[in-house]
Amino acid sequence: MAKAAWVFPGQGSQAIGMGTDLATVSLAQERFAEAESVLGWSVLDVTQDPDDKVSNTLYTQPCLYVIESILTDLLKAQGHRPAVVAGHSLGEYVALYAAGVFDFAAGLALVQRRAELMDQASDGMMAALLGFDADELNAKIEATPGVVLANDNNPGQVVISGTPAAVTAVMEGVKAKRAVKLNVSGAFHSPLMAEAAAAFEQVLNPVPFANAQVPVLSNVDPTPAVDAMVLKQRLVQQMTGSVRWREITLALPELGIDTVVEVGPGNVLAGLTKRTCRDLALSNVGNLAQVEGFSG
Template sequence: MTKTAWVFPGQGSQVIGMGADLAAVPLAMTHLQEAEDILGWSVLAVSQSEENKLANTLYTQPCLYVIECILMDLLKQQGWQPDLVAGHSLGEYVALYGADVFEFGTGLQLVKRRAELMSQASDGMMAALMGFDRDELIASLEQTADAVLANDNNPGQVVISGTPAAVESVMTKVKAKRAVPLKVSGAFHSPLMADAAAEFESALEPVAFAAATVPVLSNVEPTPSQDAEGLKQRLRQQMTEPVRWREISLQLPQLGIERVIEVGPGNVLTGLIKRTCKSLTLLNVGTLAQVQGLVK
């Protein structure tokens, strides 16, 4: 059997119209109703809205979590099972649900609170850099207070995070093919999120985690783990520490993974992995048709 990892994208992968094809699927209808009871609003209504509410962190994160969980459960319903799971930032919550660490509704409650806190952050900035010298970037970050590497996505693409002045300073010092400020409310995955992380702890602390049924590669520690308390501790650190996606990608072939299925809208993660590990077979499942068309 081909050893397969399932990976789940985070904020930035959302697209207007995602999930519309799931509306009449019984399993999806159950999850969507539970989500509406928890959130107080309809995931599908927001995902189809022309007002672009979906771009607001408050809505983006719950919508992605719900739709990715539905797609994953539909895969399982068809007899598919992953050998390993990982998620990028918000996607780590879907990975933990997929590994049976907590129930769907439990995960959504955590994501709802996370989205509320992150949407309220307003004292920071993030920027994506592409085509740069890594040593030059690391040296510049070490010399600049209040700027950190937030997303280490692949050898040629990263996101930095920090105060606006610090991020802009790094952008002017480091030569890059492209440097693009991101439309986000705060300095995610940086020490500037410490207050939000402390508030989030009150929601996370009472939640009981179960041992994972398959290994999970976490953002802050890209080594496989199934330990309940260890996975919870890694999630505690996630809001203030970097997403080490490049290292997660490099781990996949080392762990015997031959195929990666990105479960969620778009192809952000398979695009990143392709540039890091060229030997892997990469597939995308973001629609009902793609779920039904997947061949073992």
């Protein structure tokens, strides 16, 4: 029997129309209604907006959380359970929900506030680099004040984050097959998010966390943990800390994991995983048909 890790994608995996097919299921209908009472707006209205409203950070993060949580609930309703969970940036909140750390509404309220604070962080810039020499890149980052490695996704893909001048200097100073500025509002996962992170910590502190029902591999620390306070502290650090996704992926086989199930729209994490650990079996559950066809 497969021993599966469920992983949850973050910002960048959203798509117009995502989640629409779920609206025919009563469990999903209840979740969408609960989400509207928390958010004050309809997730399905946003995801179906032809002007790509869903790609605005204010809406992207809550919409992904809601849809990925519904997919999780539907999988669990069929009797499926993960052995380990992890989520990429925003996806870590769904991982914590899937592990029973907080309830749906509590997680959604946190995600909505996180999105608001990140959207307001207008200073800074992020860029993705593909096909580079890791030693050259690390040396250039170390020699350039104001820029950090924000997402260590796999051996051939990273995201850097920092001041526009510093990010541009690294992009121009390192040989890469591709270097692309990201369309985001700020320098996420960098020290430039410190003010937003401090504000978010005040929101996060009073929220009750339970011990996780399955181990969680966090973005800032890829070692498995179930202790509520440890998981909360890692979440506090997440907004300014690097997403260590390559290390999370490498940890999975050591935990006996043989299958990675990406729960959410698209297949970004499956692609990253394939580049890092070729022996892991990959599966995607991003819509109702894939839920119904999932065999575990």
